[in-house]
Amino acid sequence: MIARSFAPARRVGPPAYALALTLAVTAPLLAPGYLLLRDAVSTPRSFLSDAALGLTEAAPRALPQDFAVALASSAVDGGVVVKALLILGLFLAGWGAARLAAVVVPDAGVAGQCVAVTVAIWNPYVAERLLQGHWSLLVGYGCLPWVAAAVLSLRGAVPEAPPNLHSTRGNPRFERVECKFGGLGALLFWTALAGLTPTGLMMAAVVALACASAPGRGRSRPFCMTAALLAAVGAALPWLVASVVAPGWAAQTTDQAAGIHAFAARAEPGLGTLGSLAGLGGIWNGDAVPASRTTLFALLSTVVLLAVVVVGVLVLLRRRAAVPLLAVAALAVVAPALMATGPGLAAVEAVIRTVPGLGVLRDGQKWVALAMPAYALAGAAAVVALRPRVPAIATAGVCCAALVATLPDLTWGVGGRVAPVHYPPGWSAAAAIIDSAPAPVAVLPVDSMRRFPWAGEAPVLDPLPRWVRAHVLSSGDLSIGGRTVLGEGSHARAVQRLLVGGADRARLADAGVGWVVAEGRHDALPLPVAYRDDDIALYSVGGDAPAAAHRPLMIAAHAVWLGQLVVGLTGMLVIRRRSGRAHRRDEDVDGPQHGDQ
Known part of the structure; x- marks a missing residue:
């Protein structure tokens, strides 16, 4: 009965x-305002514009993100919406790491799961992608351990409880249905x-394939x-x-060489490029x-993380279910280092010149996220x-405290740098x-990038392209390290x-400008003024352009x-609910199961 009473705490802990x-990381985002930091843009309302559907000159890199935000922001x-999704992504990373640890390393218990949670949330990758504004990438990052757990469940790698003759757990047919449809639902979601x-x-x-x-x-x-x-x-x-029917990739005739060099992984102080990537750092920008990664303190942080991982890998190598994830992690660290x-x-x-759509490969460091599931398991x-x-609780306490202490400025929005802002009324x-x-x-x-005095340094x-119904012309050109990386918007550039x-x-x-x-502050233009204040000016031109084709097709996709x-x-929820009911009936009939002892 005592073990049974602790079971809920073990599940909730x-x-x-x-x-x-x-x-602790995202607390500033709970305040009113909008996330507006480098690539992160949120606005009061978004619409199903041509840009949100991927029907403009820009390559369809933000799909279906923009579609989802447009739908959600209507309510x-x-x-x-954006702040909630960002917070959810980090929470899912930690909770998913614990769930994956329960599947692959069940003997680690709650103590081990807490170390896995810390590794997944408290690391340089999270800090750097927060500062770069990659909130939707962090949502995908948070899904990785859940994907791994779902596929391992389908493969039957989940530890099985002893059969119970009085319950559905002893019914092979029910177990097959639960595994197949619950795992498939989880994989789809x-x-x-x-x-x-x-x-x-x-x-x-x-x-998933690994x-x-x-x-x-x-x-x-x-x-x-x-x-x-x-x-x-x-x-x-x-x-x-969108890649087939929209002009995004087809219109891409610019030279991407400058972008390839600009987006290569970067070595941090005291670490080579390989060492920085192994420590889950090394973003190109x-x-x-975070400030602690700009000094030799980055070396200490990396040593602590890798020490925890190396100790755990010695155990994981004997768990066959973990080997594919370990291989993915090794590749995720070594490949970006070679790419730099x-x-x-x-x-x-050469690859991008041949297939422009593979420009997504340029930012090599972002693929280090693939190492997170294995790193969390190793923790x-x-x-x-x-x-x-x-004792397990002592090991967990030391590991978690060391990981947090060696990246102290991840706290409170990476030292207050990730915080909401407020738009001036004129916008x-x-x-x-x-x-x-x-x-x-x-x-x-x-x-494409600009600085506003009311939005931080x-x-x-x-933000305008994600705020209005109309198509906002943007070339997508970026200036990085004194070099210009051309975007796909040739008409916008003209x-x-x-x-x-x-x-x-x-x-x-x-030219089709309406x-x-x-x-910001600019000299008045020789155009009819529709609105003007100290922060923004709107001029009426009167031009128009035909609506983009293929909108119904893109909405269907x-x-x-x-x-x-x-x-x-x-x-996933239906099967999990049935499984939970069956498990509770088992406990009522026969007392605590093996997993609660």
Whole structure:
């Protein structure tokens, strides 16, 4: 009875700890306001514009993310939606790491699961991607351990409780149904959620296929691999279809070589590129790094993390279910390091020149996220490795404290740098005028990234494209380290040259411009003023452009993704509810099961 009374605490403990760590990182985001930091842009409302559906010159990199935010913001403030998804992503990373540890290293117990939670949440990758504004990538990151656990469950790698003659757990037919449909539902859901961005989906597919090769007595390897591929294709339909019917990749004629070099992984102080990546750091943007990673303290942080991982790996190598994830982790560290070398950069450049759509490979460091599931398992296994000499709770306490202490500035929004901001009132006024007569919008300044005095010191993507119904012309050009990385917006670039060159209203209208927005303080333009204050000015031009084709097709592709998300979640919850009821009946009839003793 005592063991039975502790069972709920054991189930609730790891997710509660994951929530505590998540809030320690994201607490500033609980305040009112909007996340506006580098690539992270949230606005009060988004719409199903051509850009949100991937029907513009820009490559479809933010699908179905923009579609999902547009739908959600029709009912809830868009700032709340983005902040909630970011917080959810980190929480899922920690809770999922605990769940994966329970599947692969069940003898690690709650102590080991808490170490896994700490490894998954409290690491340089999370800090750097927060500072870069990659909130949707972190959602995909949070789904990886769940994808792994789902496929390992399908493969039958989950430890089995002893049969109970009085319960459905002893019924092989029920167990097969629970494993098959519960695992399939989980795989569909977590793959679709990871697929908020193409990168997240690609990482989830890699993890799923790797886990499908693990040994097990459940569904066959071909079945699991086929299920993983079908789930990935269903979730990828929005950007796969957009890549075919929209002009994004087809219009990409610019040289990507500068971008390849600019986005290569970066060595941190005291560490080479390989060491930085092994410590889950090394993002290309040196400005999107916590202060502690800019000194030799980064070396200490990496040594602590790798010490925990190495101790646990010695145990994991004897757990056959963990071997595929260990192989993925090794590849996720070594491959980006090779990509940052001269020959590696040349190889990546050749690949992208041949297939422009593979430009997603440029940012090599982001693929280090694939190491997280194995690192988290190793953290849990470290408790098992040291248990003969050190009590589990002591090992867990030391490991968790050391990991947190060696990355202290992850706390409170990475030292307060990830915090909500407030738009000046003029932005809402200008957006409302544009929405009353949607037409293509040209924006000054012409840079894709800009700085606003009310939004902090870091540059940020222009929020306007995600705020208005109309298509906002953006070239996508980026300035990195003094080099310009050209985007796909050739028409937008031509319009920008007209603006900078002082073109009159007639020429802008002929180019299909309906509005011109000047953000920040600028000299007045020789155009009719629709709205103006100290923060923003809106000018009426009167031009228009035909609506993009294929909108119904793109909406249908997004509906498939949304349907997979809903169907997967429903199936997963229904099977889990049935399983929970059966388990409670078992306890009522026969007392605590093996897992509660």
